[in-house]
Amino acid sequence: xxxxxxxxxxxxxxxxxxxxxxxGRRMATxxxxxxxxxxxKSENGDWHCTASWKTHSGSVWRVxxxxxxxxxxxxSCSFDRTAAVWEEIVGESxxxxxxxxxxVKRTTLVDSRTSVxxxxxxxxxxxxxxxxxxxxxxxxxxxxPDVMNLSQWSLQHEISCxxxxxxxxxxxxxxxxxxxxxxxxxxxxxxxxxxKVQIFEYNENTRKYAKAETLMxxxxxxxxxxxAPNLGRSFHILAIATKDVRIFTLKPVRKELTSSxxxxxxxxxxxxxxxxxxxxxxxxxxxxxxxxxxxxGDDGCVRLWKGISFPLWIPHGLDxxxxxxxxxxxxxxxxx
Amino acid sequence: MEELDGExxxxxxxxxxxxxxxxxxxxxxxxxxxxxxxxxKKEKSETVPGxxxxxxxxKDIDVYSQILRKLFNESHGIxxxxxxxxxxxxxxxxxxxxxxxxxxxxxxIRACMEEMHQAAIAAKDxxxxxxxxxxxSILSAMELIWNLCEILFIEVAPAxxxxxxxxxxxxxxxxxxxxxxxxxxxSENPSKHESFWNLVTILVLQGRLDEARQMLSKExxxxxxxxxxxxxxxxxxxxxxxxxxxxxxxxxxxxxKWQHWHEECExxxxxxxxxxxxxxxxxxxxxxxxxxxxxxxxxxxxxxxxFLVTRLLYSHPTVKPIDLHFYxxxxxxxxxxxxxxxxxxxxxxxxxxxxxxxxxxxxxSIALSNWWFVxxxxxLLDHCKLLQSHNLYFGSNMxxxxxxxxxxxxxxxxxxxxxxxxxxxxxxxxxxxxxxLHIERIPLSTEQKALKxxxxxxxxxxTEQVRSICKILAMKAVRNNRLGSAxxxxxxxxxxxxxxxxxxxxxxxxxxRGCFSDLDLIDNLGPAMMLSDRLTFLGKYRxxxxxxxEKRFFDAASxxxxxxxxxxxxxxxxxxxxxxxxxxxxxxxxDIENTKLEMLRLALARNLARxxxxxxxxxxx
Numbered sequence: 001x002x003x004x005x006x007x008x009x010x011x012x013x014x015x016x017x018x019x020x021x022x023x024g025r026r027m028a029t030x031x032x033x034x035x036x037x038x039x040x041k042s043e044n045g046d047w048h049c050t051a052s053w054k055t056h057s058g059s060v061w062r063v064x065x066x067x068x069x070x071x072x073x074x075x076s077c078s079f080d081r082t083a084a085v086w087e088e089i090v091g092e093s094x095x096x097x098x099x100x101x102x103x104v105k106r107t108t109l110v111d112s113r114t115s116v117x118x119x120x121x122x123x124x125x126x127x128x129x130x131x132x133x134x135x136x137x138x139x140x141x142x143x144x145p146d147v148m149n150l151s152q153w154s155l156q157h158e159i160s161c162x163x164x165x166x167x168x169x170x171x172x173x174x175x176x177x178x179x180x181x182x183x184x185x186x187x188x189x190x191x192x193x194x195x196k197v198q199i200f201e202y203n204e205n206t207r208k209y210a211k212a213e214t215l216m217x218x219x220x221x222x223x224x225x226x227x228a229p230n231l232g233r234s235f236h237i238l239a240i241a242t243k244d245v246r247i248f249t250l251k252p253v254r255k256e257l258t259s260s261x262x263x264x265x266x267x268x269x270x271x272x273x274x275x276x277x278x279x280x281x282x283x284x285x286x287x288x289x290x291x292x293x294x295x296x297g298d299d300g301c302v303r304l305w306k307g308i309s310f311p312l313w314i315p316h317g318l319d320x321x322x323x324x325x326x327x328x329x330x331x332x333x334x335x336x
Numbered sequence: 337m338e339e340l341d342g343e344x345x346x347x348x349x350x351x352x353x354x355x356x357x358x359x360x361x362x363x364x365x366x367x368x369x370x371x372x373x374x375x376x377k378k379e380k381s382e383t384v385p386g387x388x389x390x391x392x393x394x395k396d397i398d399v400y401s402q403i404l405r406k407l408f409n410e411s412h413g414i415x416x417x418x419x420x421x422x423x424x425x426x427x428x429x430x431x432x433x434x435x436x437x438x439x440x441x442x443x444x445i446r447a448c449m450e451e452m453h454q455a456a457i458a459a460k461d462x463x464x465x466x467x468x469x470x471x472x473s474i475l476s477a478m479e480l481i482w483n484l485c486e487i488l489f490i491e492v493a494p495a496x497x498x499x500x501x502x503x504x505x506x507x508x509x510x511x512x513x514x515x516x517x518x519x520x521x522x523s524e525n526p527s528k529h530e531s532f533w534n535l536v537t538i539l540v541l542q543g544r545l546d547e548a549r550q551m552l553s554k555e556x557x558x559x560x561x562x563x564x565x566x567x568x569x570x571x572x573x574x575x576x577x578x579x580x581x582x583x584x585x586x587x588x589x590x591x592x593k594w595q596h597w598h599e600e601c602e603x604x605x606x607x608x609x610x611x612x613x614x615x616x617x618x619x620x621x622x623x624x625x626x627x628x629x630x631x632x633x634x635x636x637x638x639x640x641x642x643f644l645v646t647r648l649l650y651s652h653p654t655v656k657p658i659d660l661h662f663y664x665x666x667x668x669x670x671x672x673x674x675x676x677x678x679x680x681x682x683x684x685x686x687x688x689x690x691x692x693x694x695x696x697x698x699x700x701s702i703a704l705s706n707w708w709f710v711x712x713x714x715x716l717l718d719h720c721k722l723l724q725s726h727n728l729y730f731g732s733n734m735x736x737x738x739x740x741x742x743x744x745x746x747x748x749x750x751x752x753x754x755x756x757x758x759x760x761x762x763x764x765x766x767x768x769x770x771x772x773l774h775i776e777r778i779p780l781s782t783e784q785k786a787l788k789x790x791x792x793x794x795x796x797x798x799t800e801q802v803r804s805i806c807k808i809l810a811m812k813a814v815r816n817n818r819l820g821s822a823x824x825x826x827x828x829x830x831x832x833x834x835x836x837x838x839x840x841x842x843x844x845x846x847x848x849r850g851c852f853s854d855l856d857l858i859d860n861l862g863p864a865m866m867l868s869d870r871l872t873f874l875g876k877y878r879x880x881x882x883x884x885x886e887k888r889f890f891d892a893a894s895x896x897x898x899x900x901x902x903x904x905x906x907x908x909x910x911x912x913x914x915x916x917x918x919x920x921x922x923x924x925x926x927d928i929e930n931t932k933l934e935m936l937r938l939a940l941a942r943n944l945a946r947x948x949x950x951x952x953x954x955x956x957x
């Protein structure tokens with residue numbers, strides 16, 4: 001059912017993150033050896049390392065690609081308390097012949113006092129924007145107003161989460177009915193069992209992000225979090241990697257019913273909970289249509305979860321805003 | 337919350353130590369990246385700083401098989417044809433047309449099987465030979481299932497014809513008979529051939545009584561002692577009442593005749609007519625539908641559904657569709673005899689005999705590794721209006737769900753994705769949005785491919801995707817300093833902001849080098865010029881240069897004047913414009929109207945001062 005190929009990574013230390021670009025023809029890896037490597041796929045399907053450079057003075061935790069509308073741009077974050085933005089420079093023809101390209105640092109984001117644990121670009125309809133989160137419990141949102149000048153980034157928002165943050169996820173929905181939204185997970189293991197997942201929403205009136213929801217039922221450390229791509233649903237789907245895999249739906253309550261001007265209120269339902277990894281779950285990620293969720297845990301397995309209840313995506317009947325069927329079911333496919 | 341039964345398949349990745357290793361991964365459009373890592377975020381890793389591998393995982397090698405590609409292409413044609421004639425499918429001919437579509441699909445499967453079989457024979461190494469052979473088995477199973485579904489669900493054969501169809505079905509899937517027949521007939525002494533009696537038996541088991549009779553006559557020729565018995569048995573074979581197509585007799589008439597015939601056979605058995613020939617006696621028992629006699633022929637029957645059909649032929653030839661599953665279940669139980677358990681294929685066929693279409697689809701989805709089969713079959717059954725009466729939860733949504741899965745899989749392939757587009761088109765709920773998400777991700781490795789993708793998007797008014805794709809290409813062009821390309825992509829994207837940016841670059845280039853690049857493009861902008869002010873200025877400024885070059889000083893002057901007064905000229909360009917004006921001022925041609933000149937001088941007087949101050953205060957623009 002699956003075919004695997006391997007590439008010798010050539011990093012001198014542990015790899016912490018791997019990331020495909022938008023089209024799946026380039027990938028980036030980052031490592032405790034403080035470097036990032038970029039790999040390109042050739043026409044015949046082989047992968048070659050086209051760039052390798054030192055990016056930070058500490059372990060690099062995450063690396064991520066911007067949308068290609070902004071060019072060839074990467075962001076990385078590190079134990080060294082910084083995040084950085086990199087741009088590929090079109091090289092000399094000699095370099096191209098040798099199959100090498102150069103990446104230059106456009107900016108360093110130095111506001112964090114502690115290790116920066118995640119960095120994610122915002123959906124492209126929001127412009128060139130990214131968010132970082134740190135062990136100091138603060139989520140920072142930066143914007144580059146001029147996409148042709150990547151050295152100018154300004155800190156637009158600082159969101160205090162009060163708990164050490166481990167992961168963030170932007171809501172990819174570009175629907176006008178949805179305000180920009182970001183989910184933050186915390187792996188804080190201190191005994192005050194505060195809820196470990198918070199959702200912040202941008203308010204057009206105050207021009208600030210305000211807390212919209214806290215998922216009260218998630219009390220164990222959260223390692224990864226991911227909104228699913230939205231295929232025209234009115235509600236949102238969020239996957240969480242914690243001591244198990246959990247999937248929540250967040251259905252916006254109609255605005256007339258809430259106090260106007262405040263953040264949206266949501267009806268929260270848990271639609272799935274899987275403990276098949278029998279261990280901590282470290283990563284969750286959706287495929288591009290949001291029909292399959294992948295998760296990995298301590299057990300050396302990546303599991304693929306497929307939603308096969310059609311009403312999970314569209315409630316029965318033509319009304320897309322109808323109630324979510326709670327008894328949706330998922331098929332488990334085990335991968336190695 | 338419900339989980340589907342059955343353990344999913346585990347795929348082992350060679351080289352990965354799956355003993356408690358942690359993995360980081362990322363989805364790509366067609367593949368997944370996986371890498372061993374450690375998630376305990378300590379600064380120093382205690383483990384050996386291994387040099388791990390990155391694994392690229394791809395699902396479904398089917399999409400990449402050369403031979404299967406033909407299957408995908410041809411079935412795509414049938415699929416699209418079926419969607420298009422939907423409106424025309426009315427009345428009596430509807431069923432016939434749908435049956436024809438079903439047969440088309442099956443012939444495509446068979447053609448693919450044949451090619452795969454040839455490839456298996458011609459394979460250079462045993463491993464790939466085995467792979468081809470296993471593919472042949474899978475295709476054969478698919479055709480078997482599809483054929484049965486065609487008989488039961490699409491043809492909806494009633495009692496009588498039902499059995500004839502089932503006989504055809506079984507005969508089609510046991511190919512060895514014909515080669516064995518040729519073997520035996522071709523030998524010197526057919527009735528002495530070691531497989532002679534096996535051949536006669538299997539012909540009887542398959543209801544091919546005419547051919548069986550011919551075989552018996554060969555035996556009669558060489559063996560006078562059994563000639564009499566052969567003749568009698570041969571007569572019984574000849575006189576067995578069968579429903580032939582176009583026969584006007586009713587089912588009741590047939591049943592009556594058959595009953596009489598059955599009793600005659602029984603009488604011969606009781607009288608011991610064939611007692612001295614165990615072979616002939618066994619054949620007679622088979623023709624009486626004797627279960628024990630049939631089960632003795634397990635090896636020749638090969639499977640329980642053959643056993644079922646033979647059993648029906650010789651004991652319940654007028655079986656009704658709704659009664660099928662009783663016989664099917666007991667046939668399966670008797671044949672397996674408690675020694676083995678049903679395989680997935682058996683369960684699928686059983687579900688079909690039970691007319692449980694959803695179960696058939698569900699089991700096929702689990703058993704088969706790609707969505708091709710269930711997607712096309714379900715779509716056809718949906719056209720037969722068979723899915724709507726079922727569980728509302730799925731109903732016609734099941735069709736769409738499966739088509740979406742199949743089409744998504746096609747998008748992983750560098751050229752088959754084009755087939756996927758049509759499948760998405762015929763999914764009314766989520767087809768469009770799924771197509772939007774998938775088509776954005778297609779790598780635009782060549783201009784040709786990009787244009788193909790754009791055409792598809794434009795045909796469907798996917799304006800956001802058009803804009804995005806053009807923007808990506810425009811950005812790539814700008815970064816590679818291909819300004820002409822960047823400009824034309826910006827125009828196609830209708831991206832005014834980016835067009836402005838690129839126009840600025842052009843103008844900057846001009847300031848630095850004194851000439852324009854990509855003159856062809858700028859000269860032929862046409863109405864696209866209106867996209868942005870800066871672009872309009874670029875186009876008009878170039879036009880000014882052309883006029884001047886052609887010595888059309890009047891036109892040049894008018895244009896320059898309008899450029900200066902229209903306020904679309906960027907500030908940094910003012911000095912250039914004024915410098916361009918100077919030679920015009922010295923033109924003493926009569927056709928340059930004095931008034932225009934006056935205005936020019938006026939404009940100069942007003943603006944020259946401003947421009948000089950600006951020049952002085954800034955470091956130069």
